[in-house]
Amino acid sequence: MSDVTVAQFAEVLKVPVERLLVQLDEAGISVSGADAVISDDAKMELLTHLRKSHGHAEENSTGGAPKKITLKRRTQSEIRLASNQGRARTVNVEIRRKRTYVKRDELEKEARQQQEEVDRKRREEEESRLEKERLERAEQERVEQERRERELREQEAARLKAEEEAKAAEEARRQKEARKRETGERERATEDIRSWTKVAAEPERAPVDDKSTRYGRQELHVTSDISGRRKKKRPARRGGAVTVDSRHGFERPTAPVIRAVEIPESIKVSELAQRMAVKGGEVIKVLMKLGTMATINQVIDQDTATLVVEEMGHTPKAAQSGGLEAEILASVGVAGDLRPRPPVVTIMGHVDHGKTSLLDFIRSTKVAAGEAGGITQHIGAYRIETPNGQIAFLDTPGHEAFTAMRARGAKVTDIVVLVVAADDGVKPQTEEAIQHARAAGVPIVVAINKIDKSDADPERVRNELVQRGVVPEEWGGETLFVNVSARTGAGVDKLLESLLLQAELLDLKAPGEGPATGVVIESGLEKGRGAVATVLVTGGRLRQGDVLLAGQEYGRVRVMYDAAANPVKEAGASTPVVVLGLSGIPAAGDDAVVLPDERQARELSDLRKARTRDTKLAQQQSAKLEDVFSQLQSGVKSVQLLIKADVHGSAEALRDALAKLATSEIQVKVIGSSVGGITESDVNLAAASGATIIGFNVRADGAARDAIKATGVDVRYYSIIYQAIDDVRSAMTGMLAPEIRDQIVGLAEVRDVFRSPKFGSVAGCLVVDGYVKRSNPVRVLRDHVVIFEGELDSLRRFKDDVSEVRAGTECGIGVRNYSDVKVGDQIECFERVQVARSL
Numbered sequence: 117m118s119d120v121t122v123a124q125f126a127e128v129l130k131v132p133v134e135r136l137l138v139q140l141d142e143a144g145i146s147v148s149g150a151d152a153v154i155s156d157d158a159k160m161e162l163l164t165h166l167r168k169s170h171g172h173a174e175e176n177s178t179g180g181a182p183k184k185i186t187l188k189r190r191t192q193s194e195i196r197l198a199s200n201q202g203r204a205r206t207v208n209v210e211i212r213r214k215r216t217y218v219k220r221d222e223l224e225k226e227a228r229q230q231q232e233e234v235d236r237k238r239r240e241e242e243e244s245r246l247e248k249e250r251l252e253r254a255e256q257e258r259v260e261q262e263r264r265e266r267e268l269r270e271q272e273a274a275r276l277k278a279e280e281e282a283k284a285a286e287e288a289r290r291q292k293e294a295r296k297r298e299t300g301e302r303e304r305a306t307e308d309i310r311s312w313t314k315v316a317a318e319p320e321r322a323p324v325d326d327k328s329t330r331y332g333r334q335e336l337h338v339t340s341d342i343s344g345r346r347k348k349k350r351p352a353r354r355g356g357a358v359t360v361d362s363r364h365g366f367e368r369p370t371a372p373v374i375r376a377v378e379i380p381e382s383i384k385v386s387e388l389a390q391r392m393a394v395k396g397g398e399v400i401k402v403l404m405k406l407g408t409m410a411t412i413n414q415v416i417d418q419d420t421a422t423l424v425v426e427e428m429g430h431t432p433k434a435a436q437s438g439g440l441e442a443e444i445l446a447s448v449g450v451a452g453d454l455r456p457r458p459p460v461v462t463i464m465g466h467v468d469h470g471k472t473s474l475l476d477f478i479r480s481t482k483v484a485a486g487e488a489g490g491i492t493q494h495i496g497a498y499r500i501e502t503p504n505g506q507i508a509f510l511d512t513p514g515h516e517a518f519t520a521m522r523a524r525g526a527k528v529t530d531i532v533v534l535v536v537a538a539d540d541g542v543k544p545q546t547e548e549a550i551q552h553a554r555a556a557g558v559p560i561v562v563a564i565n566k567i568d569k570s571d572a573d574p575e576r577v578r579n580e581l582v583q584r585g586v587v588p589e590e591w592g593g594e595t596l597f598v599n600v601s602a603r604t605g606a607g608v609d610k611l612l613e614s615l616l617l618q619a620e621l622l623d624l625k626a627p628g629e630g631p632a633t634g635v636v637i638e639s640g641l642e643k644g645r646g647a648v649a650t651v652l653v654t655g656g657r658l659r660q661g662d663v664l665l666a667g668q669e670y671g672r673v674r675v676m677y678d679a680a681a682n683p684v685k686e687a688g689a690s691t692p693v694v695v696l697g698l699s700g701i702p703a704a705g706d707d708a709v710v711l712p713d714e715r716q717a718r719e720l721s722d723l724r725k726a727r728t729r730d731t732k733l734a735q736q737q738s739a740k741l742e743d744v745f746s747q748l749q750s751g752v753k754s755v756q757l758l759i760k761a762d763v764h765g766s767a768e769a770l771r772d773a774l775a776k777l778a779t780s781e782i783q784v785k786v787i788g789s790s791v792g793g794i795t796e797s798d799v800n801l802a803a804a805s806g807a808t809i810i811g812f813n814v815r816a817d818g819a820a821r822d823a824i825k826a827t828g829v830d831v832r833y834y835s836i837i838y839q840a841i842d843d844v845r846s847a848m849t850g851m852l853a854p855e856i857r858d859q860i861v862g863l864a865e866v867r868d869v870f871r872s873p874k875f876g877s878v879a880g881c882l883v884v885d886g887y888v889k890r891s892n893p894v895r896v897l898r899d900h901v902v903i904f905e906g907e908l909d910s911l912r913r914f915k916d917d918v919s920e921v922r923a924g925t926e927c928g929i930g931v932r933n934y935s936d937v938k939v940g941d942q943i944e945c946f947e948r949v950q951v952a953r954s955l
């Protein structure tokens with residue numbers, strides 16, 4: 117290339133001349149100006165310099181390549197335009213283009229870095245915020261914990277104080293009561309008991325002392341609720357200046373008011389709320405927490421109420437049952453000197469060892485038969501005379517009845533006769549009887565029975581009993597042993613002598629005169645006689661015309677009979693008598709007491725009835741829920757039973773015995789037990805609860821029989837307690853082997869009774885259900901209660917003997933050895949069949 121000037125070179129390089137001059141200067145090439153000639157060497161030098169400076173830039177960049185490249189292009193062109201005057205015009209057009217290229221990964225990296233930076237910052241902020249919150253929370257918790265501890269301490273102090281106060285109040289009350297009684301103001305005393313109850317129910321002042329409140333307040337007046345908004349208190353408009361005690365500010369209560377809440381046997385939810393001075397809704401809420409749904413007007417039992425009161429932080433106090441009752445009963449206390457009284461004896465022992473036979477033998481030989489048909493009647497107890505003294509026997513043998521009585525608080529038995537069959541020895545129920553007698557602290561006299569049998573071995577029985585701690589006197593023990601035979605009567609007199617001997621040791625005494633006290637042994641409803649109760653007089657003297665309160669029933673004693681059906685005018689201690697004239701049927705084990713007038717008897721009767729009603733209701737209501745829950749949760753199988761019996765004693769004995777069969781896997785629930793025939797409502801109840809009905813010496817009436825057919829409820833009839841127990845037990849243990857069972861096949865109603873010289877009494881009957889067969893056994897029912905069991909003597913249609921009579925047909929029925937059939941009775945025909953068990 118020939119020499120060129122700087123200006124020309126700049127044109128080639130397409131850079132401004134000034135810039136080239138600067139670059140040349142930087143490269144250390146001195147030129148005089150734009151017109152100076154630049155040699156090839158100088159050009160090369162400039163190029164090297166420029167490269168060097170570029171390379172330096174390259175070294176700076178991280179990727180070895182520039183991050184950004186900007187390209188510029190400039191093009192020049194000429195456009196010839198034809199003008200309207202025909203002359204052409206030339207226009208110079210220069211187009212400049214500039215484009216910048218940026219490396220993509222660089223950009224992304226940058227964005228990433230920025231993003232990371234933002235994230236990091238955010239994280240840090242978040243962490244510091246959380247840390248701050250955590251610290252704040254910990255602080256709050258600490259403060260809260262301190263506050264709680266402080267409150268607990270204060271509450272505890274307040275509670276202790278409240279208890280002390282309650283005790284003091286109780287003491288004061290007792291003293292007051294004593295004073296009241298002294299003055300003998302009965303009416304006012306009665307009134308007072310009511311008002312005392314009220315006092316206990318009224319809110320007590322918070323027992324908080326100066327030291328226990330933070331602000332030294334002496335009185336708390338705020339409910340456990342946070343008090344609602346109040347209007348600003350205006351200064352009272354009074355004449356004089358008002359001095360405001362600074363201590364009476366609106367401070368938060370420092371401790372809740374703890375009340376001693378008196379709880380009767382049952383209480384309405386609303387009443388309970390009132391006694392704690394809280395809203396009914398709060399009590400309902402607590403009840404719900406405890407798993408009980410209740411309404412404001414519902415009555416809850418004492419146990420539930422106690423839980424609620426405790427849950428709400430108050431102190432429950434069980435009300436002493438019957439203030440009024442105790443008051444009245446105390447005043448009728450038995451007067452008269454203590455006199456010796458005959459012993460009361462219960463016979464116990466294993467099934468089939470001869471308890472009933474022994475009782476029957478003693479009764480038939482020692483009780484003088486009464487006028488009514490020359491028979492003794494079963495009234496649950498009888499009294500015998502021996503040359504050396506009298507003895508009263510309770511004739512519901514077995515420990516079930518004994519225990520049921522004892523469970524009701526009635527301790528009537530003085531001596532237990534333990535019957536053990538000489539050919540069988542000690543059996544499970546023998547052992548149970550020993551335990552029951554021991555638990556009741558009642559001495560035992562052992563009667564080794566059936567010694568008439570060839571395989572009798574009384575010595576073996578003695579040995580077996582010694583092993584159970586029942587040691588004969590002759591072997592150095594304390595127990596009298598007598599060998600007897602209920603069949604032949606051998607040894608029975610000696611047994612009676614031993615009982616009197618044992619009684620002498622016990623030195624039994626009771627008031628001989630004065631108003632009587634007693635215990636109900638048995639009770640039931642009899643047609644034409646109303647409520648009938650056997651009362652064993654335990655002290656004083658019961659007279660015809662006395663006002664008697666028995667359990668929750670009362671009435672004037674209209675008539676009294678003894679076990680031989682002889683009317684009696686009065687009865688002393690240890691005498692069982694049948695009493696007519698009560699307003700209803702008392703329960704076996706109920707106490708009986710003679711009161712001075714009918715008004716008091718009625719009052720107490722009402723009081724007791726109300727109490728039972730409330731308690732029952734309360735228990736039923738909570739039971740229902742419990743049932744649902746327990747069944748849902750546990751999946752435990754249960755056997756439901758509904759018991760109907762002829763007398764109270766049997767119903768109770770059955771209920772207790774059956775309930776005891778429950779195991780951890782199978783529950784036995786007795787949903788009801790009562791006296792009387794099986795009614796439609798019983799069947800419906802059983803159907804609704806999936807229960808089996810146990811009929812003990814009772815039957816279903818017409819409507820009930822229809823209901824049984826319609827619902828398919830399982831009804832079992834029994835006349836022996838042990839059979840019922842064994843059946844239920846077997847069913848439970850899965851021993852569902854086929855059994856021989858009485859199956860009722862027909863029922864006839866007695867429409868007429870006539871005398872036949874050949875057959876005695878013949879009942880003109882209509883078969884109303886099933887069929888009556890000549891060859892089948894029968895039972896005679898009166899008011900759905902079994903009164904006789906036997907065989908048919910004759911079965912006739914018109915004048916012909918027939919073997920079977922079907923429903924809807926009339927017939928004449930003669931019952932063998934029974935001539936007391938009455939119009940209205942029913943004759944039940946049954947068959948002994950083998951059936952598969954199910955329960």
Ligand code: GDP
Nearest residue numbers: 466467468469470471472473565566601602603
């Ligand atoms: P319980 O279940 O204990 O009341 O027993 P029972 O009084 O019903 O008697 C059961 C069985 O034993 C009956 O068949 C009685 O006839 C029989 N029995 C009771 N006592 C005697 C006795 O002293 N001698 C004999 N040989 N049999 C008796």
